[in-house]
Amino acid sequence: MKISINSLSMTYPNGKQALQDISLELESPSLVGLRGPNGAGKPPLMKLLVAGLTESAGTILADGAPLRENETAYKRRLGYLPQSFGLYDELTGERVLEYMAALKGLHDQKKAVQAVLSDVNLEEKRRARIRTLSGGQRQRVGIAQALLGEPRFLIFDEPTVGLDPEERIHFRNLFSRAAQDKLVLLSTHIIEDVQSVCNRLIVIHHGRIRFSGTPQELIRMTRGHVCTFSERPEEDAALHITARVNTADGVQCRAVARTLPAYAQPAEPTLEDAYLYLIEEAET
Amino acid sequence: MRKVFVCELRRLLLNKFFFGILAAVLLYGWLLLSGEVILGVAYTAPFSPWSFGYYLARLLPLLWVGTLFFLTFFTSEGERRTAVLTGATAVDPRRFAGVRCMALLLGMLLLLGAAVLLAAVFFAYTLHWHDWGSLLLPLLAVAVPPLVFAAGSGWLLGGACPWLVYGWMLAPFILSALPLPEALGLWNGTLLRSYPLTLPADPPFTLPAAVWVAQGLLLLAGILLLGMRIFRRGRL
Numbered sequence: 001m002k003i004s005i006n007s008l009s010m011t012y013p014n015g016k017q018a019l020q021d022i023s024l025e026l027e028s029p030s031l032v033g034l035r036g037p038n039g040a041g042k043p044p045l046m047k048l049l050v051a052g053l054t055e056s057a058g059t060i061l062a063d064g065a066p067l068r069e070n071e072t073a074y075k076r077r078l079g080y081l082p083q084s085f086g087l088y089d090e091l092t093g094e095r096v097l098e099y100m101a102a103l104k105g106l107h108d109q110k111k112a113v114q115a116v117l118s119d120v121n122l123e124e125k126r127r128a129r130i131r132t133l134s135g136g137q138r139q140r141v142g143i144a145q146a147l148l149g150e151p152r153f154l155i156f157d158e159p160t161v162g163l164d165p166e167e168r169i170h171f172r173n174l175f176s177r178a179a180q181d182k183l184v185l186l187s188t189h190i191i192e193d194v195q196s197v198c199n200r201l202i203v204i205h206h207g208r209i210r211f212s213g214t215p216q217e218l219i220r221m222t223r224g225h226v227c228t229f230s231e232r233p234e235e236d237a238a239l240h241i242t243a244r245v246n247t248a249d250g251v252q253c254r255a256v257a258r259t260l261p262a263y264a265q266p267a268e269p270t271l272e273d274a275y276l277y278l279i280e281e282a283e284t
Numbered sequence: 285m286r287k288v289f290v291c292e293l294r295r296l297l298l299n300k301f302f303f304g305i306l307a308a309v310l311l312y313g314w315l316l317l318s319g320e321v322i323l324g325v326a327y328t329a330p331f332s333p334w335s336f337g338y339y340l341a342r343l344l345p346l347l348w349v350g351t352l353f354f355l356t357f358f359t360s361e362g363e364r365r366t367a368v369l370t371g372a373t374a375v376d377p378r379r380f381a382g383v384r385c386m387a388l389l390l391g392m393l394l395l396l397g398a399a400v401l402l403a404a405v406f407f408a409y410t411l412h413w414h415d416w417g418s419l420l421l422p423l424l425a426v427a428v429p430p431l432v433f434a435a436g437s438g439w440l441l442g443g444a445c446p447w448l449v450y451g452w453m454l455a456p457f458i459l460s461a462l463p464l465p466e467a468l469g470l471w472n473g474t475l476l477r478s479y480p481l482t483l484p485a486d487p488p489f490t491l492p493a494a495v496w497v498a499q500g501l502l503l504l505a506g507i508l509l510l511g512m513r514i515f516r517r518g519r520l
Contacts, residue, residue: 050372072374080372086365090299095291102287103373103380109287145369 001028001063001077001152001183003049008058010044010207018044020207022058028152031179033198033215034187035275041207042187043083046155049185050080062153076105079151081142083158083187089131093122093141096130100145116144119174121167135162143171147178154184160193172197191272203275205282215271222274227264228254236261240280242273256280285383288375292387296354297394305350306398309343313399316342317406326480331413333489336403337422338476343399344430345456347392351434352453354391358384359442359449381514385435392431396423421489425496426470429503430456436509443513467494 003026010019019041026032036042047053048060051071060067062074087096094113101109117123120140125133130141139162146154156175160168168190175184176197188194194201194215201218203211211218231244231251239261243254256277260266269277296302316339324330325338357363370380400423407413434452441448459471469475475495480487491499 052368052371072376075372075374078372078374080369082368084365085368086362087369088295088366089362090295091291095294099288099291100369100373102285102291103370103375105374142369 002026002061003153003183004059004061004064006059006061008045008048008060009056010041010048010053011056018207019048022204022207022209024202024209024212026183026185028183029179029181030200031175031184031186031198033194033201034185034204035189035191035194035201036204036210037279040204042204043157044207045204046080046082046157046185046187049155050078051075076149077152079146079148079154081146081156081159083161085142087130087138087141090129092127092129093117093133093137093144094126096141097144097148101148104149106149112148116147119147120144121170136164136167139163140167143174150182152182154178154182155187156185157187158189159186160188160190168193191270191275195271201271203278205279210282211278215274218274218278219269219271222256222269222277224266225258225260225277226254226256226267226269226273227260228252228267229261229264232263239264240276242276285375285379288380289383289387292357292384293390295357296387296391301353302391305346305353306395309346309350309395309399310402312346313339313343313402314406317403321403321406322410326477328480328486331407331411331415333418333422334476334480336419337426337470337489338473339403340399340422340427341470341473341476344427344471345460347395347399347427347431348434348456349453350395351388351392351431352438352449354388355435355438355442356446356449358388359439359446361446364446378514385510385514388435389432392435396427396431418489425489425491425499426476429499429506430471432506432510433502434506436506436513439513440509465494466492467498470495470499 005022005024008019008022009017011017022045034042034045044053048055051067051074062070062077067074088099091099094117097113097116098109101112106112117126120143122137122140122144125137130138133141139159143156143159146156160171163171172193175186178184186193186198198215201211201213201215202209229252230249231253238259239255239257241253241255245252254267254273255264256273258281321335321339322330324332325335328334400419403419404416438449438452441452456471459468460473462472464472464474466475469479475491479492
């Protein structure tokens, strides 16, 4: 599966520009992380990728064919989990998935439903009504419906929100396995999710792509811009403090800056540091 | 799409609301039949099409509410949140809307059918009367057009704002309390109590031309609104 996004822009009817001149190539097998601050333009990008919005300019090609002209065929290859979604509370998880399988036009619906229930560890709760499930279990039903029919392109928007750490690791591994032969786009605020499974990271800010590459490349770009130091009474405006830790010797600060001050000790950047530095640089 | 249709129908029918409204229709219907219809309307027989039409007209507000409650399954805020998932599937939006429309109309017909069955049982056991065919015309003239209009107009309103459907449920109750022109006389029950008195004795079932036009327009508007909903691009 290959998705080509060319000069994509999206402006809402109220004039707010959500995306500006986005160009990207996404190709399977790959697990692509999508990060950006709130309001950066991630949801519009994902909605455009599921044909839920109409672009103001530019094109999206799926395997070389314009998405708009081949929407039905494209959607047969698509699995989507939005950040906010509803399920039919009065139905059981199994019934909801059978319904979604029917909408997806799957032939062996029962088999497909059993497979995804097993994938998301929800077999025991398959007969429970949605309204009786916990937030994490509902989220798992959401993930399960996206996985139905083994789509070749999976889009997950904050899929691990509401899941406990053990479940998060389970789903990270699940996404990682899926990405062995599929294209998976994972939008998340949880840096560990990106760090542990994504082989590519896209950072979007103010509707523009600020970075596209491997997490390692982003970290390398930040070398020499991360430091630690003991907290000082006066604030240094050039520093952007990313963490404060109470230690036996006082408060230790971690910060990113274009030029490190003499009193600070350079530190090896993490992906979080690199991301924050990128966003800071984009703001200035 | 058969699976989707069955699933939609199950959502509409296997819930407390359906059984509640069904019980209300049957209870109120029984009270009407045993209290008013058994006496005959406008000096016609209790089993006359006039009395049966009056029975349906009086039940109409409950059937209207039932139809609109079915609709809330497709227009609620919760449904809108679910639409982000269903909208990303490969299903043809028009076929999907068509299937939902069929499920809605079938649910509506089941409620109406229960009311008709109750009357049929009442006429058979109480009055030993079995000429069901003569009841078809009042059924089609009195009940079907307003209910199809309820479905079409409710869908339009619910698409704009889910809460409008609940407000729209009050419409027949408000109309039943108003003095209405003859063309709308079915809504407050006055027409079927007075019109037969203007006709020769033992009249066949007929309605004034203005009423036929009004009912025809309601049916047409209902069908058009449902068609608009199905054929316009985008989901419910």
